[in-house]
Amino acid sequence: MKKVEICLSPELIHLYDVQDKNVVIVDIFRATSTMLAALANGVDSITPVMDLETCKSMANSGYTIAGERNGKTAEGFELGNSPLAYLDNKYSGSKIAMTTTNGTVAIEKTKNVANKIILGAFVNLSATTDFLISEQRDVLILCAGWKGKFNLEDSLFAGALVSNLHPHFGTECDTSIAMKNLYEGNQHRLRIFMGQASHAKRLQNHNIEADIEFCLSLNIYDIIGILEEGKLVAKNPIK
Amino acid sequence: MKKVEICLSPELIHLYDVQDKNVVIVDIFRATSTMLAALANGVDSITPVMDLETCKSMANSGYTIAGERNGKTAEGFELGNSPLAYLDNKYSGSKIAMTTTNGTVAIEKTKNVANKIILGAFVNLSATTDFLISEQRDVLILCAGWKGKFNLEDSLFAGALVSNLHPHFGTECDTSIAMKNLYEGNQHRLRIFMGQASHAKRLQNHNIEADIEFCLSLNIYDIIGILEEGKLVAKNPIK
Known part of the structure; x- marks a missing residue:
């Protein structure tokens, strides 16, 4: 029987055998939720980028640039890390270049070794589940965490997927x-339970409550997000 | 109000501010449970040692040597890592030198920075709680884990202490x-829940079931174990 493991932080990834596994990247607040919202709303592709400068320079090559650090839109970027910005197909057809505090690090650390890299979030939990079952291959769920530390929302999603x-x-x-x-x-009180954790973060940034609400929405999308040739694209869960 | 944090693995300790905190080292199966059993049974002190060779050489300086790697007694050591070996005051008055796979690493990583280092285990949970409350100082619980990874028993104990x-x-x-x-x-089905986790370990070593049962015993000792001048000694919880 194939197995599923969870790695709670990119700082622990060296302890895991990533080779040939399907890796699910999880950054619920907000990178992977936002990427899936973008892909479900017609974005052509999302290129994950490690650093702000490289990402910013891609504006000159036809990319719409999204940059977030410490929960806020980075200076000089059109987009931050809010899933709501992509709704109503507002960026349909666009190529996005995106850099975030935690999510893009998790992708970077596994992309050259894993079999497939896919995005995990509550917004498409069922689609992700269907895809992984159809693949019949060992799964490693990698929580992006918060600056290397365990965080509640990514870990709870990992538990939901398991x-x-x-x-x-x-x-x-x-x-x-x-x-x-x-x-x-x-699971029947996710918002209340998660509310304890996000308290500090909400105080830091009063505008992300609507984002949090969105990121905890279950199965509103039926696509998966998958890394292909360095870009995240949308796919149907069953081949 | 003072706060309590948990670090789930020694591999994440660099992300935490250890300075001036009271650090609780947790290695339920079996290092910290064993150390507390030894101290409660009259052992004079336990010197934690990082490597097998150094530990072994201390036999020539009047120490009784205890060495464990991968759950088994290391070759040439009088004692392994079983708490049962110390019962009935069998080593009362002895100076023990001990090296274990995970527990001694956790002590080594924090001993020069922390305010106080104490041992955490189910066998003296109440005494440890009383001590930490009386101290009125921030607490960091450091789970030894299993070769750097999260493990269930240490994390559950950390949750119990919180x-x-x-x-x-x-x-x-x-x-x-x-x-x-x-x-x-x-908490009302700890043995069953933990049984899932220890399954693989029990298969590796059929003799540790009695040890596991012992390590899950709640509050059988009313001392704490504390590091003083490089040695772990027994103390009453309230000064």
């Missing part, structure tokens, strides 16, 4: 056991 | 919120 993948996948990894249990015990 | 310290300490750290909830949701 819960959905069970019993199609073996879940013997201690992290999978713990996060599956944590999610299953709190 | 649960006990609440509401005397602030628990805003995401890891504290998650592990407190995980513990509180499973």
